[in-house]
Amino acid sequence: MAGNTFGTLFRITTFGESHGPAIGVVIDGCPAGIEVDEELLRRELARRRPGQSAIVTQRKETDEVEILSGVFEGRTTGMPIALLIRNRDARSRDYSHIADKYRPSHADFSWEARYGLRDYRGGGRSSARETAARVAAGAFAKMLLRTLGVAVHAWVSQVGDIRLEAAWHQLDLSLTESNPVRCPDPDTAARMEALIREVRKAGDTIGGVVSCVATGVPAGLGEPVFDRLHADLGKAILSINACKGFEYGSGFDGVRLRGSQHNDPFYADEEGRIRTRTNHSGGIQGGISNGMPIYFRAAFKPVATIVPEQESVDRQGRPTTV
Known part of the structure; x- marks a missing residue:
């Protein structure tokens, strides 16, 4: 499946499904020596986090990010930065009734037409859950950009x-x-x-x-x-x-x-x-x-x-x- 990577010099690749064990992103091209602001990272993810008010989706996710690589002693190393966000509130059984049905204006039909199968649990890879990984990568982009004003x-x-x-x-x-x-x-x-x-x-x-x-x-x-x-x-x-x-x-x-x-x-x-x-x-x-x-x-x-x-x-x- 193509289309999971965006960028050239600062390149991100996201992975994971809405109801899988986790979602995440690998950032390649972030320069060495950037001070990692973990509070900014938490704040950016908190802005996107579901279930935070009565006017958004009520799925409850803490969206705590794990930094697996690319950071040492609070600074980027210039190597790929791997970030992981575990799914804590994936209620797959809530979607069993649509396993063989196509939801209007969702990606259900078009996804199955393209790949011959689909993950009906919340849309799988086509779910907006994927954007949490982008937000995490965007936080690192902000850390880099603010060094440039x-x-x-x-x-x-x-x-x-x-x-x-x-x-x-x-x-x-x-x-x-x-x-x-x-x-x-x-x-x-x-x-x-x-x-x-x-x-x-x-x-x-x-x-x-x-x-x-x-x-x-x-x-x-x-x-x-x-x-x-x-x-x-x-x-x-x-x-x-x-x-x-x-x-x-x-x-x-x-x-x-x-x-x-x-x-x-x-x-x-x-x-x-x-x-x-x-x-x-x-x-x-x-x-x-x-x-x-x-x-x-x-x-x-x-x-x-x-x-x-x-x-x-x-x-x-x-x-x-x-």
Whole structure:
């Protein structure tokens, strides 16, 4: 099975299934000498951990990570870093009733069409459980990036029709963790949470948008043509479970502007650095970073697992419900 590895210089390979003994990741290409911040690692995994509030999946996982290699006396060695997260709350019996049925908008049918079999226990490898391994690898990436002065922040900017209209630089991003929705605007967060609870009470789900900004990125990163920086970002984000859309900079809204409005004028700041007065380009021009903040939005569909019965078929094509 291909497609388990992402990256070139800093490369990650994830492994494991939702209801297997464990999931994990091997990081290759992390330089030696990076101080390992285990508190950051725990904090990043805690942000993703299921069962932490009434508005997320109730699977209970501690998501404690074991560092198996690549770290010695608190610093990276330059060798592959192997991280393991054991599954503690895998209730495989909860899925026995769908062993021969295809759940609507899950990967059940397409996975079986591709491989001839599937792990029906929570989706197996196709489960969002896999993303915990990415988060662990991302924590190490953050440790590396902060030595270079690069910071990455993400927050929920939309749930259903409730959208946070303020630009990222108008927000106090330190408030992101102050509520279970992880929206940095308290009033908007309260409305989002109320909507989620209303939808959840009806046994249904709703989608949302995550916004992200990377600051301190130097100019000159990326390659032209097929390896453009935004193309690589798009591939990474769109590979996350349930992601249905990716836009950076002005994105789809940019089509409403004239070229004279959309162009980002250059100037030299007080320190002589080349900057742009606006940032419709989202920090990337010609597929290469220009030194301005890189920002993007990712849309996620409503969770496909819902309470009401849905029409489907079994392996033999016979009508059924799930």
